[in-house]
Amino acid sequence: MARPKSEDKRNALLAAATRVIVTQGLSAPTATIAQEAGVSNGSLFTYFETKADLLNELYLELKADMASAAMDGFPDEASLREQFFHTWSNWMHWAMSNPEKRRAIAQLGVSEEITEASKAAGHKTMGSIGKLVESSRAKGAMRDAPIGLVLAIMNSVAEATMDYMVQDPENADLHCKAGVEALWRMLA
Amino acid sequence: MARPKSEDKRNALLAAATRVIVTQGLSAPTATIAQEAGVSNGSLFTYFETKADLLNELYLELKADMASAAMDGFPDEASLREQFFHTWSNWMHWAMSNPEKRRAIAQLGVSEEITEASKAAGHKTMGSIGKLVESSRAKGAMRDAPIGLVLAIMNSVAEATMDYMVQDPENADLHCKAGVEALWRMLA
Amino acid sequence: MARPKSEDKRNALLAAATRVIVTQGLSAPTATIAQEAGVSNGSLFTYFETKADLLNELYLELKADMASAAMDGFPDEASLREQFFHTWSNWMHWAMSNPEKRRAIAQLGVSEEITEASKAAGHKTMGSIGKLVESSRAKGAMRDAPIGLVLAIMNSVAEATMDYMVQDPENADLHCKAGVEALWRMLA
Amino acid sequence: MARPKSEDKRNALLAAATRVIVTQGLSAPTATIAQEAGVSNGSLFTYFETKADLLNELYLELKADMASAAMDGFPDEASLREQFFHTWSNWMHWAMSNPEKRRAIAQLGVSEEITEASKAAGHKTMGSIGKLVESSRAKGAMRDAPIGLVLAIMNSVAEATMDYMVQDPENADLHCKAGVEALWRMLA
DNA sequence: CATGAATGAGCGTTCATTCAT
DNA sequence: GATGAATGAACGCTCATTCAT
Structure with missing residues (x-):
C-alpha cells in the first residue's frame, strides 16, 4: 500500500511554517517552508492542497x-x-x-x-x-x-x-x- | 522632507491606498492604488520611494x-x-x-x-x-x-x-x- | 515485447486514455488517465514506460x-x-x-x-x-x-x-x- | 505620454511564436517566445494578456x-x-x-x-x-x-x-x- | 507486481521598480 | 514632472517519473 502519508512530515511542515512565518511573514515562499521542513516543495502540496x-x-x-x-x-x-x-x-x-x-x-x-x-x-x-x-x-x-x-x-x-x-x-x-x-x- | 509638487496627488494616493487596502489587503498592487487615485503607476513612485x-x-x-x-x-x-x-x-x-x-x-x-x-x-x-x-x-x-x-x-x-x-x-x-x-x- | 501481467489493465489504460484525451486533451495528466482506468498512477508506468x-x-x-x-x-x-x-x-x-x-x-x-x-x-x-x-x-x-x-x-x-x-x-x-x-x- | 506600445514588438512576438511553435510545439514556454523575440518575459504579457x-x-x-x-x-x-x-x-x-x-x-x-x-x-x-x-x-x-x-x-x-x-x-x-x-x- | 507518496524541474503570470518618451 | 511600457526576479502550483512500502 505504498508509503503512507507521514504524520511526522505533516507536523514538520506545520512547525516549519510556524518558524518561517515568524521570520519572514505570511508571504514566505512555500518552497522555504518545505525546505525548512526538510521536504521537497512538491511534497508540501501532498499534505496541504494550497498555501x-x-x-x-x-x-x-x-x-x-x-x-x-x-x-x-x-x-x-x-x-x-x-x-x-x-x-x-x-x-x-x-x-x-x-x-x-x-x-x-x-x-x-x-x-x-x-x-x-x-x-x-x-x-x-x-x-x-x-x-x-x-x-x-x-x-x-x-x-x-x-x-x-x-x-x-x-x-x-x-x-x-x-x-x-x-x-x-x-x-x-x-x-x-x-x-x-x-x-x-x-x-x- | 522634499514635498513633490502636488500635495493633492499625494493625498489622493494616500486616500486611494486606504480604500484599496481595505478591499484587497496590503498585497494590493501599487498599480491598483495608483489607478484608484487617478494617477499613473510610475507617478506613485515620485511621491513615495517604495511601496x-x-x-x-x-x-x-x-x-x-x-x-x-x-x-x-x-x-x-x-x-x-x-x-x-x-x-x-x-x-x-x-x-x-x-x-x-x-x-x-x-x-x-x-x-x-x-x-x-x-x-x-x-x-x-x-x-x-x-x-x-x-x-x-x-x-x-x-x-x-x-x-x-x-x-x-x-x-x-x-x-x-x-x-x-x-x-x-x-x-x-x-x-x-x-x-x-x-x-x-x-x-x- | 514483454507483456506485463494483466492485459486487462493495459486495455483499461488505453481506453481510459482515449476518453480522457477527448475531454482534456493530450496534456491530460497521466494520473487522471490512471484514475479513469481504475489503476494507480504508478502502475501506469509498468504498462507504458513513458507517457x-x-x-x-x-x-x-x-x-x-x-x-x-x-x-x-x-x-x-x-x-x-x-x-x-x-x-x-x-x-x-x-x-x-x-x-x-x-x-x-x-x-x-x-x-x-x-x-x-x-x-x-x-x-x-x-x-x-x-x-x-x-x-x-x-x-x-x-x-x-x-x-x-x-x-x-x-x-x-x-x-x-x-x-x-x-x-x-x-x-x-x-x-x-x-x-x-x-x-x-x-x-x- | 511614455513609450507607446510598439507594433514592432508585437509583431516580433507573433513571429517568434510562429518560429518557436514550429520547433517546440504549442507547449513552448512563453519565456522562450519572449526571448526569441528579444523581449523580456514580462513584456510578452503587456502585449498579450495570457498565453x-x-x-x-x-x-x-x-x-x-x-x-x-x-x-x-x-x-x-x-x-x-x-x-x-x-x-x-x-x-x-x-x-x-x-x-x-x-x-x-x-x-x-x-x-x-x-x-x-x-x-x-x-x-x-x-x-x-x-x-x-x-x-x-x-x-x-x-x-x-x-x-x-x-x-x-x-x-x-x-x-x-x-x-x-x-x-x-x-x-x-x-x-x-x-x-x-x-x-x-x-x-x- | 501494485500502490501512492516523494521529488524537483518547469511554467504562466504578477508586480515593484526603472526609464524612455 | 507625468506617463506607462519594460524588466526580470519571484512565486504557487503541476506533473512525469521514481521508489519505498
Missing part, C-alpha cells in the same frame, strides 16, 4: 494547542476566581514558552487568507474559557454587556499582557498578574 | 488623523472622568465614521512593512491620550503597573469595542459606554 | 481498430466500385460509432509526441485500403499522381466527411455518400 | 495572412476555372514560401487553446475563397451537398496537397496541379 489551506490548518492547530494549554490541570473544585487565575496563568505561560506559535497566531489571525470558517472554528476551541468568563461576569458589572464584547475585551487584554510579558520578561509574573487583576476588576 | 514608504506614511497619517479626532473639543475644565469619557467617545465615533481608515490602520498595524520607527512615531501621536490615562490611573488599581502595559490594554480594549460597535451598530452607543466603563473600572 | 509511449501505442491501437473495422466483411467478389463503397461505408460507420476513438486519433495524429515510426506504422495498417485505392485509380485521372498524394487526399476527404457526419448526424448517410462519390469522381 | 490570447491572435493573424495571399492579384475578368486555379496556386505558393506559418496554423487549428470564436473568425477570413467555391460547384456534381462539407473537403485537399508539396518540393508544381484538378473534378 491557504496550510495556513488555515496551521491556524487551527495553533489555536487548539493554545486552548488545551490554557485548560491544562483545570482545578474543578476551586473557586471561580482561582479557576480564572489558573487558566489565565496557563495561557500566559504558554505564550511565554511558545513565542513563535504566538506570533504566528497573531499574524494568521489578521490574514485575509484565514477563512471566516477557520476563525469561527478557532473561537470554538476557546469554548471552555468562554464558559469561565460567562460564569465570572454573571453577577458583575458587565453582566448585561454582550458576551461577544466581553470575550473580545478579554482576548485583547490577554494579547496586550502577553506582548508586555514578552517585551519585559524579567517582570513577566508581575505583568501577568496585573493583566488578570485588571480583567477581574472589570468583570466580577 | 513600503507609502505604507509607512499612510500609517502615520491615519494615526495622526485618529489622534486629532480623539482630542477634538477637549474639555479642559471638566473632571478627569469627563475628559476621559469625552475623548473615548470621540475616538469611538471616529472609528465608526471612518471604517475604512480604521480597517486600514488595523492591517498596517500588524504588517511587517511598518517599521519600528513608524510604530513608535504612531504611539507618539497618541501622546495626549497617554497623559490622560496617566492621570486617570494615578490613584487607581493600576497605579503601579508599567504605563506601557496600561496603554496597551487601553488600546486593545478600544479595538475590541470598536469591532463590536461596527459589528452591531444598532447598539453602538451602549457598547461604547460598556467599553469605557470597563476600562475605567480597571484603571481608576 | 509518450502510452500515446504512441494508443495511436497504433486506434489506427488498427479503425482499419480492421473498415475491412470488415470485405466483398472479395464484388466490383471495384462496390468494394470501394463498402469499405468507405464501414470506415465512416466506425467513425460515427466511435466518436471518441476518432477524436483521439485526430489529436494524436497532430501531436509532436507521436514519432515518425508510429505514423509510418499507422499508415501500414491502412495498407489494404491503399491497395484498393491503387486499383481504383489505375485507369483514372489520377493514374500518374504520386500514390502518397492520392492517399493523403483520400484521407483528408474522409476526415472532412466524418466531421460533417458527426456535426449533422441526421443526414449522415447523405454526407457519407456525397463524400465517396466526390472521391470516386476524382479517382476513377 | 492563450497570444495563440488565438496568432491564429487569426496567420489565417488572415494566408487568405490575403490567396486572393492576391485576383483576375476579376477571367473564367471561373481560371480564377479558381489562380487562387489555389496562390494559396499553395504561400504555403510553400511560409512553411513555418503553415505548420503553426496546423498546430493552432487543432489546439484546445483556440476558441470557437477564433475558429469562426478564422473561417470568415477565407470568405472570398468560399464564394469562389460556391460558384464553382453551382452546376457541378456537388451542387446539392451542404456547402460546409464542400468547404471542408476543399480545405482538406488543400492541406494534403500542401503536405505533399512540402515533402517533395522538386515536383511541387505537379502536385499543386494534381490537387486542384482533383478538386475541380469533384466540384465542377
